[in-house]
Amino acid sequence: MPHLILKNLPRYECLLEAANTFPELDPSSCEAFLHLLRTGDEAFLYTERNLTEHGISHGRFGVLMLLWGQSHNPEAHRHGMTPAELADQSNVTRATMTGLIDTLVRDAFVKRTADKDDRRMMRVALTPKAEKFLERLLPGHFQRMAALMNPLSQSEQKTLVKLLNKILQHASTLNAGPASKSAAAR
Amino acid sequence: MPHLILKNLPRYECLLEAANTFPELDPSSCEAFLHLLRTGDEAFLYTERNLTEHGISHGRFGVLMLLWGQSHNPEAHRHGMTPAELADQSNVTRATMTGLIDTLVRDAFVKRTADKDDRRMMRVALTPKAEKFLERLLPGHFQRMAALMNPLSQSEQKTLVKLLNKILQHASTLNAGPASKSAAAR
DNA sequence: CAAAAGTCATTAGGATGCTAATCGTCAGCC
DNA sequence: GGCTGACGATTAGCATCCTAATGACTTTTG
Numbered sequence: 001m002p003h004l005i006l007k008n009l010p011r012y013e014c015l016l017e018a019a020n021t022f023p024e025l026d027p028s029s030c031e032a033f034l035h036l037l038r039t040g041d042e043a044f045l046y047t048e049r050n051l052t053e054h055g056i057s058h059g060r061f062g063v064l065m066l067l068w069g070q071s072h073n074p075e076a077h078r079h080g081m082t083p084a085e086l087a088d089q090s091n092v093t094r095a096t097m098t099g100l101i102d103t104l105v106r107d108a109f110v111k112r113t114a115d116k117d118d119r120r121m122m123r124v125a126l127t128p129k130a131e132k133f134l135e136r137l138l139p140g141h142f143q144r145m146a147a148l149m150n151p152l153s154q155s156e157q158k159t160l161v162k163l164l165n166k167i168l169q170h171a172s173t174l175n176a177g178p179a180s181k182s183a184a185a186r
Numbered sequence: 187m188p189h190l191i192l193k194n195l196p197r198y199e200c201l202l203e204a205a206n207t208f209p210e211l212d213p214s215s216c217e218a219f220l221h222l223l224r225t226g227d228e229a230f231l232y233t234e235r236n237l238t239e240h241g242i243s244h245g246r247f248g249v250l251m252l253l254w255g256q257s258h259n260p261e262a263h264r265h266g267m268t269p270a271e272l273a274d275q276s277n278v279t280r281a282t283m284t285g286l287i288d289t290l291v292r293d294a295f296v297k298r299t300a301d302k303d304d305r306r307m308m309r310v311a312l313t314p315k316a317e318k319f320l321e322r323l324l325p326g327h328f329q330r331m332a333a334l335m336n337p338l339s340q341s342e343q344k345t346l347v348k349l350l351n352k353i354l355q356h357a358s359t360l361n362a363g364p365a366s367k368s369a370a371a372r
Numbered sequence: 373c374a375a376a377a378g379t380c381a382t383t384a385g386g387a388t389g390c391t392a393a394t395c396g397t398c399a400g401c402c
Numbered sequence: 403g404g405c406t407g408a409c410g411a412t413t414a415g416c417a418t419c420c421t422a423a424t425g426a427c428t429t430t431t432g
């Protein structure tokens with residue numbers, strides 16, 4: 001499930017040429033956009049391979065990390081999280097979260113317990129098995145991140161983060177803003 | 187199908203703290219990695235919304251763009267491309283490409299014709315309907331790319347591309363290299 | 373020339389994640 | 403107390419993309 005289906009990005013000259021046909025095309029923006037998606041795909045692929053080798057999908061890993069982060073947070077108010085909380089802090093729907101939790105329960109990585117106060121809710125918590133699993137998995141995972149960013153000096157990494165953050169902030173407002181159904185002329 | 191399941195990236199201090207538990211964790215690399223994936227997701231989401239509004243999936247759009255690029259390439263040797271060529275230049279398998287072409291044929295966006303010389307092969311080519319569709323769709327698509335990159339000056343965009351390219355080159359070798367089955371200790 | 377090996381497209385079956393609809397529970401209001 | 407509307411979790415059905423296996427065809431080789 002790559003974000004960009006193109007393996008070889010177009011040369012800059014091709015973008016310049018295409019801009020003759022489409023005046024809306026800004027070659028510099030387009031180049032940056034394509035590189036962003038392509039690099040993100042490749043980086044994602046590299047870490048995901050590690051996860052699948054350990055028999056866990058990316059989505060399930062994300063849920064484990066969310067729970068792990070919460071269980072290691074001193075401000076944590078309660079034990080475990082509800083499926084709704086997990087879904088809200090992820091980029092998946094509640095229905096999808098139900099499915100993710102299903103498979104995690106099947107593999108004994110999390111436990112579902114009914115909330116005492118509100119019987120609509122469930123609480124999801126890591127099992128010791130999951131803790132051990134993460135302790136085995138995470139070192140390699142972090143090593144891969146470091147390996148990926150190896151060609152960049154620390155200051156280059158800071159620059160990258162700064163630039164990406166500008167885009168991220170802007171994209172978030174763009175994505176959240178036009179919930180008004182009609183974003184483009186049809 | 188986001189790459190990163192985390193909506194809110196961890197604060198840098200949390201990474202520093204986690205590095206105490208996991209000495210393999212390089213906070214700066216980790217931060218850069220997470221920002222890369224997160225920003226890529228958000229940027230992707232923004233352009234994909236435009237595509238779904240026009241009733242086309244991201245994968246199908248990619249195939250159309252590949253065919254469009256080839257048909258506008260003066261060096262193009264022959265008319266159309268084979269499914270294998272399309273799959274090789276994409277990030278999907280040949281089986282997936284068959285499915286993508288199926289739906290594109292159903293929507294009359296491409297035509298399948300048998301290759302005269304090699305009867306194992308098919309040739310896939312855009313229909314006039316697809317050309318018109320792209321001419322209608324692409325301006326908005328390019329505008330979205332430009333809008334996304336708007337907060338960055340042109341020189342910042344160049345810097346971003348340069349940094350991303352370093353990562354991309356390195357990640358490509360990392361991904362292609364260890365085809366030797368044993369990438370990590372099990 | 374004919375068997376073996378390789379290539380191309382496709383099919384079958386599975387995993388993942390979505391939207392929409394459903395069921396149970398809670399909270400406000402008469 | 404008993405409706406009514408809102409919310410939490412789940413289910414059902416769908417789309418996408420994967421791996422592995424299959425059948426048709428071409429090329430190589432004895």
